Amino acid sequence: MHDLILKNGVIVDGTGAAQFRGDVAVRDGVIVEVGEVSGPARRTLDAEGAVVTPGFVDIHTHYDGQVSWDSVLAPSSINGVTSTAMGNCGVGFAPARVEKHDWLINLLEGVEDIPGTALAEGLTWDWESFPDYLNALAKRRYTMDIGAHIPHAALRAFVMGDAGGDHTAV
Structure with missing residues (x-):
């Protein structure tokens, strides 16, 4: 028996x-048949008028x-994104x-x-190092899979202090 049929x-x-x-x-969370599906399901959804696609990856x-x-990470999750990467443009919050x-x-x-007031109010800062950040994220559940690049600006500031943001520093 299938868990779900669209x-x-x-x-x-x-x-x-x-x-x-x-x-x-x-x-069991895996697509097992596509096209003409055989057998019953615990749940059936009518997708008439809808497009059924694999989840999108937002890199x-x-x-x-x-x-x-x-935990929702809208708007990506509500627009069909199932996997995302962050830490782009060299900016982020860890380390x-x-x-x-x-x-x-x-x-x-x-x-x-991105409004600094929203970030200042929302950030939990329950990390210091990048591994601490990943561990903090691993304690939470999300509507999609997430991956994180280590942002170079945060890394430079962590290692070099103020010189990490000064293009004239030698």
């Missing part, structure tokens, strides 16, 4: 093949702060010494126009 959807499988109308069966996001307070918290918030606000 019926009557327009399937775009991501391979470049032409779209087609069909069903998708899922068992460039700035959820670095938002992941510490938001982070306490005295650099405001500096990192101001940097992300300046580079990405």
Whole structure:
């Protein structure tokens, strides 16, 4: 027995093949049949009028702060993204010494126009090193898979202090 069958959807499988109308069966979190599905399911959803696709991967996001307070990670998750990467553009919040918290918030606000007030209120800062940051994220649950690049600006500030942000420093 399937756990879920999506019926009557327009399937775009991501391979470049032409779209087609069909069903998708899922068992134990794995797609087991596509097209003409056999057998019953615990739950059936009518996908009439909907497009059924694999989840999208967003390789460039700035959820670095938002992941510490938001498990939904909208708008990506509500637009079909199932995996995301953050730490792009060299900005992020780990590693982070306490005295650099405001500096990192101001940097992300300046580079990405993300409101510093939201970051200051939302960031939990229950980390210092990058492994601590990953461990803090691992304690939370999210609507999609997340991956993190180590942001070079945060790393330079962590290792070099103020000289890490000074292009004239030798």
